[in-house]
Amino acid sequence: MANREFDVLVIGGGPAGIITAVTSKTYYPEKSVAILRREKKVLVPCGIPYVLYTLDSPEKNIIPDDPILKKGIEIIVDSVKKVDIKEKVAFTESGDKIKFEKVVFATGSTPTEPSWLEGRDLENVFYIKKNIDYLRDLKSKLSNFKNIVIVGGGFIGAEVADELRKYGEKKITIVEKLPHILYLAFDEECCIKAEEELKKGGVDLITGVGVKKIEGKGKVEKIILENGKSIDADAVILSLGYKPNVKLAAEAGIRLGASGAIWVDEYLRTDYDHVFAVGDCVERKDFITRRISKIMLASTATSEARIAGANLFKLQVVKTFTGTIGIFSTKIGNNAFGSAGITEAMARELGFDIVIGEAESIDRHPGSLPGAHKQRVKLIASKKSEIIMGAQVFGGDSVGEIINLLGFAIQQKTTAGGLLISQIGTHPLLTSAPTTYPIIKAAESLISKI
Amino acid sequence: MANREFDVLVIGGGPAGIITAVTSKTYYPEKSVAILRREKKVLVPCGIPYVLYTLDSPEKNIIPDDPILKKGIEIIVDSVKKVDIKEKVAFTESGDKIKFEKVVFATGSTPTEPSWLEGRDLENVFYIKKNIDYLRDLKSKLSNFKNIVIVGGGFIGAEVADELRKYGEKKITIVEKLPHILYLAFDEECCIKAEEELKKGGVDLITGVGVKKIEGKGKVEKIILENGKSIDADAVILSLGYKPNVKLAAEAGIRLGASGAIWVDEYLRTDYDHVFAVGDCVERKDFITRRISKIMLASTATSEARIAGANLFKLQVVKTFTGTIGIFSTKIGNNAFGSAGITEAMARELGFDIVIGEAESIDRHPGSLPGAHKQRVKLIASKKSEIIMGAQVFGGDSVGEIINLLGFAIQQKTTAGGLLISQIGTHPLLTSAPTTYPIIKAAESLISKI
Numbered sequence: 001m002a003n004r005e006f007d008v009l010v011i012g013g014g015p016a017g018i019i020t021a022v023t024s025k026t027y028y029p030e031k032s033v034a035i036l037r038r039e040k041k042v043l044v045p046c047g048i049p050y051v052l053y054t055l056d057s058p059e060k061n062i063i064p065d066d067p068i069l070k071k072g073i074e075i076i077v078d079s080v081k082k083v084d085i086k087e088k089v090a091f092t093e094s095g096d097k098i099k100f101e102k103v104v105f106a107t108g109s110t111p112t113e114p115s116w117l118e119g120r121d122l123e124n125v126f127y128i129k130k131n132i133d134y135l136r137d138l139k140s141k142l143s144n145f146k147n148i149v150i151v152g153g154g155f156i157g158a159e160v161a162d163e164l165r166k167y168g169e170k171k172i173t174i175v176e177k178l179p180h181i182l183y184l185a186f187d188e189e190c191c192i193k194a195e196e197e198l199k200k201g202g203v204d205l206i207t208g209v210g211v212k213k214i215e216g217k218g219k220v221e222k223i224i225l226e227n228g229k230s231i232d233a234d235a236v237i238l239s240l241g242y243k244p245n246v247k248l249a250a251e252a253g254i255r256l257g258a259s260g261a262i263w264v265d266e267y268l269r270t271d272y273d274h275v276f277a278v279g280d281c282v283e284r285k286d287f288i289t290r291r292i293s294k295i296m297l298a299s300t301a302t303s304e305a306r307i308a309g310a311n312l313f314k315l316q317v318v319k320t321f322t323g324t325i326g327i328f329s330t331k332i333g334n335n336a337f338g339s340a341g342i343t344e345a346m347a348r349e350l351g352f353d354i355v356i357g358e359a360e361s362i363d364r365h366p367g368s369l370p371g372a373h374k375q376r377v378k379l380i381a382s383k384k385s386e387i388i389m390g391a392q393v394f395g396g397d398s399v400g401e402i403i404n405l406l407g408f409a410i411q412q413k414t415t416a417g418g419l420l421i422s423q424i425g426t427h428p429l430l431t432s433a434p435t436t437y438p439i440i441k442a443a444e445s446l447i448s449k450i
Numbered sequence: 451m452a453n454r455e456f457d458v459l460v461i462g463g464g465p466a467g468i469i470t471a472v473t474s475k476t477y478y479p480e481k482s483v484a485i486l487r488r489e490k491k492v493l494v495p496c497g498i499p500y501v502l503y504t505l506d507s508p509e510k511n512i513i514p515d516d517p518i519l520k521k522g523i524e525i526i527v528d529s530v531k532k533v534d535i536k537e538k539v540a541f542t543e544s545g546d547k548i549k550f551e552k553v554v555f556a557t558g559s560t561p562t563e564p565s566w567l568e569g570r571d572l573e574n575v576f577y578i579k580k581n582i583d584y585l586r587d588l589k590s591k592l593s594n595f596k597n598i599v600i601v602g603g604g605f606i607g608a609e610v611a612d613e614l615r616k617y618g619e620k621k622i623t624i625v626e627k628l629p630h631i632l633y634l635a636f637d638e639e640c641c642i643k644a645e646e647e648l649k650k651g652g653v654d655l656i657t658g659v660g661v662k663k664i665e666g667k668g669k670v671e672k673i674i675l676e677n678g679k680s681i682d683a684d685a686v687i688l689s690l691g692y693k694p695n696v697k698l699a700a701e702a703g704i705r706l707g708a709s710g711a712i713w714v715d716e717y718l719r720t721d722y723d724h725v726f727a728v729g730d731c732v733e734r735k736d737f738i739t740r741r742i743s744k745i746m747l748a749s750t751a752t753s754e755a756r757i758a759g760a761n762l763f764k765l766q767v768v769k770t771f772t773g774t775i776g777i778f779s780t781k782i783g784n785n786a787f788g789s790a791g792i793t794e795a796m797a798r799e800l801g802f803d804i805v806i807g808e809a810e811s812i813d814r815h816p817g818s819l820p821g822a823h824k825q826r827v828k829l830i831a832s833k834k835s836e837i838i839m840g841a842q843v844f845g846g847d848s849v850g851e852i853i854n855l856l857g858f859a860i861q862q863k864t865t866a867g868g869l870l871i872s873q874i875g876t877h878p879l880l881t882s883a884p885t886t887y888p889i890i891k892a893a894e895s896l897i898s899k900i
Contacts (some may be wrong), residue, residue, distance in 0.1 A: 015885050026898050044816050047878040060818040063885065287873075299884040303873040306890070317871060327875030336880055366494050368510040400880025401851035408855055408872055412862050421767060422858055423737075423753040425777030428497040430786055430850025434749040435465050435513065440756070448476050 005099040006034040008312060009090060011080050011248070012106030013037025014045060014130070016279025016301035018068060020104050023309025025071045027316065034074040036090070036098065043130050045298050049159035051135055052142065053166045058135040083252040085272055102274050102312050105249045105262060106305070109242035109280035109296055117238075119214030124235040128156050145234035149173045149223050151211050152239035153181030155330055158194065160237060162332050165201040172203045173231055175223070177210040185328045185339045187378065190392050197333035206231075242296055244281040257283030259292045266322070267315060268308035276312065278304040287323035287411070288342045288389050289350055295326040327407035329400045334373075338403025341390035341410045344380050353383045357416065357446025363396045365426070365433035375399070377406075377438040379416065379446050386415040386450065393438075398431065406439065419443035455549040456484040458762060459540060461530050461698070462556030463487025464495060464580070466729025466751035468518060470554050473759025475521045477766065484524040486540070486548065493580055495748050499609035501585055502592065503616045508585040533702040535722055552724050552762050555699045555712060556755070559692035559730035559746055567688075569664030574685040578606050595684035599623045599673050601661050602689035603631030605780055608644065610687060612782050615651040622653045623681055625673070627660040635778045635789045637828065640842050647783035656681075692746055694731040707733030709742045716772070717765060718758035726762065728754040737773035737861070738792045738839050739800055745776040777857035779850045784823075788853025791840035791860045794830050803833045807866060807896025813846045815876070815883035825849070827856075827888040829866065829896050836865040836900065843888075848881065856889065869893035 008024050010017045013035050021033050047061040055061055065075060079093040083103060090098045111127035114120060124145075126138055142148065148164055150157045153176030164172045174181060180191035181198075195205055210226040214236055222230045244261040255271040257263035261283035268276050279301035286293040310317040329338040347354045357379040364372035375395025381388050391406035393399045409419060420443040426434045458474050460467045463485050471483050497511040505511055515525060529543040533553060540548045561577035564570060574595075576588055592598065598614060600607045603626030614622045624631060630641035631648070645655055660676045664686055672680045694711040705721040707713035711733035718726050729751035736743040760767040779788040797804045807829040814822035825845025831838050841856035843849045859869060870893040876884045 015883075019885055023894070026894060044878070044883060046876065046884075047816050047819075050819065050878055054820065055816070055818060061816045063883075297875070297884075299874050299876045299887075302884040302887075303871065306894075307871055317867060325873050327873060329875050329877040329880050331877065331879040336877075338875065340875065366497050366505070366511045368505060369497075369500065370504065397880055398848050398851045400875070400877055401848045401855060404874050404881070405851060405855040405858055407875055408858065411872060412864075414862075417767060421753065421757055422861060423775050423777060424749050424854050425747070425779050425788065425790065425850070425857055426496065426749045427779040427781065427786075427850055428494070428500055429781040430779050430847055431854070433465075433494060433513075434496075434747075434752040435469055437749075437752075444473070444476060444756075 003097045003099070006074070007031035007101045008033040008104065009098055009100035010035045010104045010106055011090070012108055012279070013039060013042045013075070014106065014108050014279065014301070015063070015298040016108070016305045017104070017106035018063065019302045019305035020106060020276070020278055020309045021073045022068065022071055023306050024312050025073055027310045028313055031313070034076055034098070035068065036076045036078055036080060036092070038077070038079050039132070040077055041132055043132060045130055048128055048130065048135065049156060049163050052139055052160060053163040058132045058139070080248055083248060085252050085254070085275060088274070102276065104308060105254070105275070105277040105281055106279045107245040107248060107281045109244050111238065112240045112243050114238065114240055117211065117213065119216065120238070122214055122216050123219040125214060125220055126235060126237045128160060128237065128239055142235060143167070145170070147171045147232045147234045148237065149175060149231055149233040150237045150239060151175050152241070153205070153207065154184065154239060154241065155182065155328065157239040158182055158198065158332060159330060160239065161198060161203045162201060165203050174198070174203060174205050175209065175211055175225065176207045179208050181205065181207065182337070185326065185343070186337065186392055187344045190337055190339070190394055193335065193394055194332045194337055197335050201333050242280060246281055249277065249281070257292070259283050267311045268304050276308045278308045284324035287325035290323065293324045293326065295324055297326065297328070299327060300324055325407060325410060327403060329403050331397070336395055336397055336399035338393040338399045339391070340403050340407035341388070342380060343390055343392070347380055347389060352389065354380055354389070355383045355446055355449050356380055357442040357444070357449070359438040359441030359445055361432040361436040361438045361441065363398055363432055365428050369428060375432065375438055377402070377442040379442045381416050381446055383450065386417055386447070387413050388416060388419065402439070416443045416446045420447060453547045453549070456524070457481035457551045458483040458554065459548055459550035459552070460485045460554045460556055461540065462558055462729070463489060463492045463525070464556065464558050464729065464751070465513070465748040466558070466755045467554070467556035468513065469752040469755035470556060470726070470728055470759045471523045472518065472521055473756050474762050475523055477760045478763055481763070484526055484548070485518065486526045486528055486530060486542070488527070488529050489582070490527055491582055493582060495580055498578060498580065498585065499606060499613050502589055502610060503613040508582045508589070530698060533698060535702050535704070535725060538724070552726065554758060555704070555725070555727040555731055556729045557695040557698055557731045559694050561688065562690045562693050564688065564690055567661065567663065569666065570688070572664055572666050573669040575664060575670055576685060576687045578610060578687065578689055592685060593617070595620070597621045597682050597684045598687065599625060599681055599683040600687045600689060601625050602691070603657065604634065604689060604691065605632065605778065607689040608632055608648065608782060609780060610689065611648060611653045612651060615653050624648070624653060624655050625659065625661055625675065626655070626657045629658050631655065631657065632787070635776065635793070636787065636842055637794045640787055640789070640844055643785065643844055644782045644787055647785050651783050692730060696731055699727065699731070707742070709733050717761045718754050726758045728758045734774035737775035740773065743774045743776065745774055747776065747778070749777060750774055775857060775860060777853060779853050781847070786845055786847055786849035788843040788849045789841070790853050790857035791838070792830060793840055793842070797830055797839060802839065804830055804839070805833045805896055805899050806830055807892040807894070807899070809888040809891030809895055811882040811886035811888045811891065813848055813882055815878050819878060825882065825888055827852070827892040829892045831866050831896055833900065836867055836897070837863050838866060838869065852889070866893045866896045870897060
């Protein structure tokens with residue numbers, strides 16, 4: 001049992017916690033900063049699906065501590081039992097008392113466990129947890145199973161399916177209640193493209209149907225769908241999203257938002273000026289819709305963390321986060337998909353008056369060059385202002401950065417006309433031709449409809 | 451001999467001409483538009499180096515006519531002898547008279563031929579011409595030569611060298627008068643990286659020395675450098691840049707700028723309201739330095755063409771081109787390089803008060819994923835305003851789009867702080883980790899120095 005004291009105590013060691021700590025050290029090098037985390041080793045969260053096949057083991061998917069330690073940040077492996085906000089002290093499981101001037105909740109999220117689902121306690125029902133021991137065990141078990149059913153076709157479900165099909169001899173099935181997989185991030189045409197890729201890889205897809213129960217004697221044997229059909233299963237992976245870890249903050253008296261996540265202002269402050277929260281545990285407002293956003297992404301978390309870290313002691317980064325914009329990318333088979341901002345379907349549902357622009361090209365020029373891949377850009381803009389509200393891209397690996405360009409354009413409130421006259425660079429071996437560069441052609445197609 | 455009449459006559463069939471014609475048809479579908487060009491088939495200009503090895507033949511590097519014809523644009527293969535601006539008529543070599551309401555000069559550029567260089571008329575002295583027959587002949591000749599010397603280490607010289615070294619058994623040498631290859635687009639550290647790649651591929655580099663003369667009896671035998679050394683050569687490729695084709699416009703009485711290229715305003719109009727000019731034949735002003743820019747890129751040309759095409763009959767795209775920003779990318783060996791805006795060296799030379807930010811990461815996360823490539827971002831910003839003026843990137847293939855993101859940010863007059871708080875998307879198989887995303891880390895490094 002020890003008493004310690006830091007200027008900044010960050011609770012949680014994932015990307016949000018790390019970047020808050022590192023940024024605070026950049027802006028306030030004289031302050032003492034500690035990260036208190038549960039895990040000895042921290043996983044790269046978005047890399048988790050790839051430990052199931054592509055990477056030899058979860059140990060290959062670790063965020064190194066070195067850059068953190070080199071910044072002069074202390075890492076404490078322990079668990080926080082209680083935080084006294086007024087006395088500015090945290091109590092740990094191992095009995096330590098840690099005084100702080102500023103505290104940051106970066107407590108993350110855990111997989112949603114469906115209390116309504118009968119059979120969820122059977123052996124061989126799994127989640128995609130952010131825990132290295134659990135994942136090592138999961139990988140070794142899955143490698144022996146033949147029939148694996150994934151419930152939930154969001155990013156994690158789709159990426160896990162694409163990994164597991166690489167074993168070759170397994171029967172992998174995704175069950176998704178919505179009409180399509182990835183349907184919260186993409187419009188139909190992109191979803192269908194991703195579905196085709198998974199099917200080509202041998203994955204079975206059942207969409208538009210929910211799961212009723214999991215059956216088996218002790219162990220999983222089959223899964224029963226809402227339509228009465230049953231699927232044989234040696235294992236079930238439940239990928240139904242993640243819920244924010246808010247218990248510690250709530251018990252400390254920190255205000256929660258309407259969604260149940262931690263309420264924060266634009267500077268990532270809670271209702272106490274010396275208490276910040278960042279990452280999956282906070283409530284976000286959507287950049288476009290101005291409603292609560294359920295997005296949980298490491299990239300979003302680190303953006304928040306940079307603002308929190310810079311503003312811990314002085315509000316210096318004044319041009320702040322003006323809402324969360326979901327910028328996603330993923331790869332299924334040999335195809336990459338990206339989405340930024342609002343989808344067409346969501347925009348129409350929420351009553352936005354919109355116009356769409358689309359263009360297709362090839363990501364090398366001429367298209368006969370080796371490695372060339374078809375690419376497609378869709379833009380969603382407000383009809384009156386022409387401001388870009390959403391974008392979706394399909395193509396080769398460069399999609400990961402094209403969607404960042406479009407995400408940046410959305411944040412800059414760029415109009416379709418602004419995109420149209422933007423100067424770009426192209427190269428035969430790296431991009432589409434200047435004559436067919438799909439962002440500009442999609443802007444042109446959009447404008448021609450107004 | 452025939453008399454014909456079009457609302458819009460575009461002289462020149464390269465990317466600038468094509469995009470002017472296509473854009474004008476998008477904005478003014480009722481107008482009749484013709485492209486008059488010399489070539490039966492038009493080459494993808496930036497793809498030209500890759501016809502020398504990677505592509506089977508120049509025929510694989512053709513811009514298809516189909517999309518142009520489908521837009522209702524007429525293609526006339528002929529050559530213009532004379533344009534009468536006042537009478538609004540063009541006279542062709544084959545004796546046709548073509549009346550027009552608006553005319554667009556998109557006459558392009560041709561390789562610079564050094565009048566000062568003794569031996570330049572010897573057999574086997576070549577240029578990288580934008581002509582399919584010439585290139586077919588060049589490829590067949592080069593395939594039989596062993597010692598090839600490339601004079602000029604700009605993009606074309608470097609890319610041609612990287613292509614020719616793929617034959618394996620040739621001795622390829624670049625001679626560059628400046629201290630480094632690619633030195634007008636990149637700062638030293640990127641140039642050195644590119645030089646290392648070429649050397650690894652077996653290319654000999656001689657930098658900081660000019661060429662004195664080419665020697666041989668009828669045919670090239672050797673090249674003599676300014677320092678007296680000689681290099682055996684079966685062939686010499688002179689890649690000393692390109693000069694704008696302005697003869698036709700000058701003879702028509704169109705005003706030329708101080709650099710000798712066609713003078714145009716921000717709407718790409720010449721000094722006659724009904725006469726436009728776009729592409730390599732026009733004089734450009736640099737986006738940052740406000741001086742004349744010598745950049746010649748198909749991407750720049752097509753940006754101009756979109757504005758010209760939209761504004762031919764009404765000035766509708768009012769937020770215009772505010773200067774030319776060079777956005778380059780290239781690939782040498784397995785490494786890609788990108789540059790946008792001003793280099794550090796150029797900024798210092800021109801008296802800008804600047805600050806630099808740099809960051810390195812890996813373009814997959816975790817870095818143990820297959821295909822991972824180191825990447826590096828350098829930002830150059832104005833010290834007082836923090837506005838980004840230039841950027842350079844080194845890495846894998848995604849550099850082609852990262853540099854477009856940075857080029858877009860420069861055009862939006864983004865500050866380092868603006869980049870720092872930008873939200874981005876990341877994916878293990880497509881991008882760097884959110885914690886190390888190099889654009890944001892470079893912005894952070896830049897700000898920490900102010």
